[in-house]
Amino acid sequence: MTEKIEGAISERSPLTEAEKSFVHKIAEHYHITDGMEWERGYVIGWMIISFPAKQSANEIAKVLDIPREPVDWIADLLTPPGVYTREEIPGTDDYYITLNDGAWPNAVEHSFRRIPEFHAAVQHGIEVLKDQPEERTERLRRMEELYGVISRKLEGVFDVFEEHRNKTAAV
Template sequence: MAADTAPVKLTEGEKSFVEKVAQYYYENDGMPHDRGRVVGWMMICDPAAQTAGQIAEVLGVPRAAIDRIVDQLTPENDPVSVFERTGSLTEDYTIRLRENSWAPKVRGIFSEFPDFHRVARAGLDGLRAEGAAEERLLRLSNMERFLAFVSAEMPAILERYEKQKSAGQAG
């Protein structure tokens, strides 16, 4: 950083948003706060592509932690990753949030539900055939019903989103 360049500071609104994203992911996914802060910052940062050094500076997180977090957020074998990295971890690489990446990521996650539903259904059928008590099967039965519902409903939800997006009504 040049001597005449002031360190980047988050505005109160930016800081509030970043902290809310971090807390959301902590409470819902057990994601460490610093990782959630990186996600939150990348959702609103300007410019959209940030170097690891910029992210570390603005969030007040050590560069080594940023490298570890970015490595987790940009898995090499994930075709629907929400983030993309340009450059290697040994240089001041950049990271950006892929445009329109949330829907494909969610679609990828939910596309696995029918397979898991089949596993749950087969397990439930097998345990019932063996005469397992209904009280014992309650957890699996509840999960199987949920997975059946989500497996049936999610394609229609995603299709409605795509239609709205095509009509310019969704982001």
């Protein structure tokens, strides 16, 4: 029996080495940035390149050679915001999921557009705690600086993206 190396896709997976490489890179991104378990990241990576796009949870688990739990976890996480659509398979505990082509940019945009709102909430916290000792507000002030910079940098980004999307759609 081959020992599973953290972050490595099983040798039993029928994916090509190139596909494994891509799926691994996506999983690695989420593992490093969000602390996501590798197998959950594999699901995201595979669903970006799977063919056909509509895959059953059992098929995904089989092709990635992982338990079904990470597939269910990702489906539960990404179906409500519309990144995936989920279709139950009658008479089974299985279901299909499909990555919605336009949903990923929309989900990211939705999340990023809320950063100025979070910045405003942090600014409110500074106002609420204005008479408190610096030791108590230090973390809040660092957050305000970061989210203030991000908010200013994001101004107009989505207008540029929309313009780009419109130009490429017209071609």
